[in-house]
């Protein structure tokens with residue numbers, strides 16, 4: 131059976147978790163506590179970059195959430211979640227990449243900076259630009275690039291849920307808000323949604339992981355200078 135290495139508070143793992151549930155693929159969940167399990171030699175042998183999610187399917191290991199989703203789509207094509215038509219396919223990939231490159235980097239600032247700080251205000255402006263773009267791209271469709279759920283919706287939806295949990299409202303974007311509510315009514319989303327308390331725990335763990343990353347980066351600089 132497919133093995134799924136995850137943590138329920140990881141937004142990247144949630145993408146894969148939702149994909150597995152939406153496609154009704156049987157899997158064995160393997161829970162990692164991100165306060166150290168990911169650094170154990172057994173897991174580093176599976177993913178040297180110490181990140182969840184990872185899957186192992188028929189002995190084949192896949193890392194990186196987007197790669198895993200593409201793999202699942204190709205290996206388990208029903209229900210189809212990646213359109214074949216050129217424009218729709220480009221739409222799905224574009225919203226996935228905009229989420230990774232433009233939206234998610236802002237959440238860190240918005241979670242930890244004071245709401246009146248210049249950094250927060252700048253991040254919020256960028257988020258509004260992304261929300262406006264997503265509204266235009268969604269158009270009259272029920273989902274991104276399709277009238278059925280796509281892998282684009284899964285990536286955007288997981289990210290937007292973090293903003294909503296952080297108190298960022300979609301009220302100025304009614305179409306996006308309707309789309310988000312539609313998504314959150316689906317069983318796979320209900321099942322994987324964090325409570326507010328779990329979200330606060332996620333923020334604490336993220337803070338520790340970021341501090342560790344920053345200190346590793348600064349010790350690398352010292353090493354390279356020496």
Ligand SMILES: N[C@@H](CCC(=O)N[C@@H](CS)C(=O)NCC(=O)O)C(=O)O
Pocket residue numbers: 140141142143164168180181182183193194195196339
């Ligand atoms: N680019 C990776 C990022 C995965 C990632 O950042 N995972 C985080 C949890 S959301 C993690 O496992 N962090 C543990 C660590 O950095 O040690 C993906 O999309 O799968």
